[in-house]
Amino acid sequence: MTSTTVDTAAARPAVPSLRRLLANSGISLTAVTTATILIVLAVTDFILQPALLDVTELGYLAQTALPLVLVGAAQTLVVLVRGIDLSVGGIMVLANTTTAVWVGEQGGNHQLLVFAILGLAACAGLLNGLLVAVGGFEPFVATLGTWTIFNGLALKVLPTDGGAPPPSLINFVFGKTAGIPNSFLVLAGVFVVWRILRASKLGTRIYAVGADEERARLNGTSVVGVKLFVYALAGLCAGIAGVLLAGVASSGTPTAGDPYILTSVAAVVIGGTSLAGGKGGIGLTMMAAGALVFISDIVTEVNLETWVSVAASSGLLLAVVIVRSLIDRVAERRSA
Amino acid sequence: MNPVLDYLRERRTTIAAYALCAVLFAIATIHSSGFASASNIRQLLVFASFIGFAALGQTLVILAGGLDLSVPWLMAFGGLQLSNWTTHGMGGVLGIVLVVAAGAAIGLANGYGVAWLRVPPIVMTLAVGGLVQAYLMSIGQLNSSGNQAPRIAESIATDRLGPIPVVALVWLGFAVAAGVLLSRTALGRRIYATGASDTVATLSGVNVKRVRLVTYMLSGAAATFGGVVLSGYVGSTYIDIGAPYLFASIAAVIVGGASILGGRGTYWGTVAGALTLTVLSAMLPLFHLDTADLEIVYGIVILVGVALSRLGANALQMSRRGGGEEKPADPEVVDVA
Numbered sequence: 001m002t003s004t005t006v007d008t009a010a011a012r013p014a015v016p017s018l019r020r021l022l023a024n025s026g027i028s029l030t031a032v033t034t035a036t037i038l039i040v041l042a043v044t045d046f047i048l049q050p051a052l053l054d055v056t057e058l059g060y061l062a063q064t065a066l067p068l069v070l071v072g073a074a075q076t077l078v079v080l081v082r083g084i085d086l087s088v089g090g091i092m093v094l095a096n097t098t099t100a101v102w103v104g105e106q107g108g109n110h111q112l113l114v115f116a117i118l119g120l121a122a123c124a125g126l127l128n129g130l131l132v133a134v135g136g137f138e139p140f141v142a143t144l145g146t147w148t149i150f151n152g153l154a155l156k157v158l159p160t161d162g163g164a165p166p167p168s169l170i171n172f173v174f175g176k177t178a179g180i181p182n183s184f185l186v187l188a189g190v191f192v193v194w195r196i197l198r199a200s201k202l203g204t205r206i207y208a209v210g211a212d213e214e215r216a217r218l219n220g221t222s223v224v225g226v227k228l229f230v231y232a233l234a235g236l237c238a239g240i241a242g243v244l245l246a247g248v249a250s251s252g253t254p255t256a257g258d259p260y261i262l263t264s265v266a267a268v269v270i271g272g273t274s275l276a277g278g279k280g281g282i283g284l285t286m287m288a289a290g291a292l293v294f295i296s297d298i299v300t301e302v303n304l305e306t307w308v309s310v311a312a313s314s315g316l317l318l319a320v321v322i323v324r325s326l327i328d329r330v331a332e333r334r335s336a
Numbered sequence: 337m338n339p340v341l342d343y344l345r346e347r348r349t350t351i352a353a354y355a356l357c358a359v360l361f362a363i364a365t366i367h368s369s370g371f372a373s374a375s376n377i378r379q380l381l382v383f384a385s386f387i388g389f390a391a392l393g394q395t396l397v398i399l400a401g402g403l404d405l406s407v408p409w410l411m412a413f414g415g416l417q418l419s420n421w422t423t424h425g426m427g428g429v430l431g432i433v434l435v436v437a438a439g440a441a442i443g444l445a446n447g448y449g450v451a452w453l454r455v456p457p458i459v460m461t462l463a464v465g466g467l468v469q470a471y472l473m474s475i476g477q478l479n480s481s482g483n484q485a486p487r488i489a490e491s492i493a494t495d496r497l498g499p500i501p502v503v504a505l506v507w508l509g510f511a512v513a514a515g516v517l518l519s520r521t522a523l524g525r526r527i528y529a530t531g532a533s534d535t536v537a538t539l540s541g542v543n544v545k546r547v548r549l550v551t552y553m554l555s556g557a558a559a560t561f562g563g564v565v566l567s568g569y570v571g572s573t574y575i576d577i578g579a580p581y582l583f584a585s586i587a588a589v590i591v592g593g594a595s596i597l598g599g600r601g602t603y604w605g606t607v608a609g610a611l612t613l614t615v616l617s618a619m620l621p622l623f624h625l626d627t628a629d630l631e632i633v634y635g636i637v638i639l640v641g642v643a644l645s646r647l648g649a650n651a652l653q654m655s656r657r658g659g660g661e662e663k664p665a666d667p668e669v670v671d672v673a
Contacts, residue, residue: 314466
């Protein structure tokens with residue numbers, strides 16, 4: 001015991017000073033780690049295929065990241081208030097299939113219908129919020145139930161892959177505005193909206209509820225209200241993911257949602273948002289989602305089989321959580 | 337207090353799950369008498385047993401406060417690995433024993449990560465499941481000529497002992513064993529204690545880490561065995577064979593009345609949950625409902641089931657309070673070590 005105390009005491013000054021430096025500049029150590037992972041993978045990918053260093057090519061890559069980024073954002077919001085949302089996959093396919101079928105069938109008024117679909121997605125999220133915050137259901141159980149309900153509804157709208165998303169949506173997803181691919185603009189939009197939310201009073205309350213619900217309540221925060229907002233916003237994000245996926249794939253896919261559920265959890269965790277709530281953010285998840293997209297792009301580029309990509313993603317998840325747990329343990333021992 | 341009444345009250349969620357299953361079965365039989373035919377019941381039992389195997393370990397893991405998302409990949413592992421070994425001349429009973437042992441070893445990795453490295457169960461089992469998936473994809477490339485399920489798996493899945501399918505008997509054996517394990521052994525009491533409260537269990541001398549490890553190992557073994565039998569029934573095996581069982585294994589546990597937070601529930605309840613899900617999926621075509629409707633009904637059953645079991649728990653608490661019989665919290669926890 002004593003020897004470890006001495007060792008750690010000697011090592012103490014270096015780490016906190018780095019931490020303090022970062023803290024002073026407003027960047028967390030988690031953000032630095034996640035950014036490092038993203039940059040290493042990005043640079044590797046750029047070295048392997050220099051053609052990628054082109055705004056149009058990068059735009060296509062960002063396009064493949066869009067659904068995961070948005071579902072990941074949805075998952076992050078819910079995780080921040082100590083929840084979990086398995087239904088993001090269901091809401092996603094519900095929005096996806098309705099976009100491909102309902103909007104596709106209409107002549108004009110696309111925008112209005114798409115907004116109606118996004119409203120529907122937010123309501124689906126609100127239903128989760130009601131079950132969790134008002135009904136007192138465990139988030140896992142509530143969203144397990146609504147996940148399969150939404151999946152079933154999506155299958156009713158569109159039983160097999162197909163449908164025809166509106167051309168304007170496809171043009172938007174593949175298009176550019178002022179020379180910048182629209183997929184970049186969407187990513188930037190998500191990030192900016194998130195930073196505004198985070199800086200707002202509501203954002204502070206979201207973190208307060210996630211960190212300590214009871215204390216937040218005592219401080220006058222409406223815990224129920226915050227949770228309803230968070231789940232509804234998560235529904236909206238998952239809905240946007242579904243609509244965009246319809247554009248990217250140029251068709252509706254009622255079964256596309258399921259893989260995104262667990263991948264979104266993986267992105268949240270790799271990013272560094274704590275499943276215990278109150279710590280992390282959408283920016284981190286966006287970087288992690290980017291890292292996962294780079295992994296699969298690298299694997300495709302090097303002509304490796306798909307399993308390598310699966311192994312690398314899972315391996316990254318495992319490595320990140322294990323290293324974090326070891327760091328936590330060291331920190332705990334030091335403070336003890 | 338009436339001991340019979342007490343017995344029933346303690347098992348009210350399990351009884352409710354069987355009642356739900358019986359009501360559904362009755363409705364289906366009234367609608368179409370063929371539903372109660374021997375061949376249909378056999379079929380139902382076989383299908384339910386696959387959920388039962390997947391949910392056996394899931395029940396133990398959830399009771400101890402965890403969750404196992406690697407179940408579908410372990411089921412695929414059971415079928416694919418055994419068929420892979422069989423083509424290399426190592427099939428038969430030995431093959432099954434080895435593949436189940438390998439499944440237990442993968443469960444051990446889950447348990448180690450959760451218990452010792454303190455990785456959240458969702459994350460640990462997700463990552464390990466992903467690695468198993470990657471491994472299966474890599475060996476799947478080797479025998480692309482099609483993965484014929486091994487003969488022995490086929491015979492377990494399709495043979496009959498008199499009127500009863502062998503696989504149903506195996507499931508019954510597992511259920512009895514799990515029931516005894518949970519209600520009559522020290523390990524069972526420790527599993528409940530760990531799930532109810534980590535801290536209290538530790539203070540009363542339970543090695544919660546070891547308990548968790550064992551539940552994940554058993555889950556790995558049971559899911560792998562389930563995968564072997566499932567591949568035998570299907571006749572061939574492929575990587576997504578276990579996919580429906582992630583949802584089904586958790587849903588069976590919840591419909592069976594267990595708490596997702598751990599500490600409360602039984603495997604007999606899960607058995608009822610597996611039967612209920614199977615009866616539901618078999619009866620819906622009779623009412624001209626398709627897979628989409630089935631998914632919606634599944635979701636409603638989960639939500640309503642959980643709501644009812646919570647209402648029941650609240651009512652019980654009220655009646656206890658009314659009778660002035662409030663017990664100190666979980667007396668069972670104290671003498672677990």
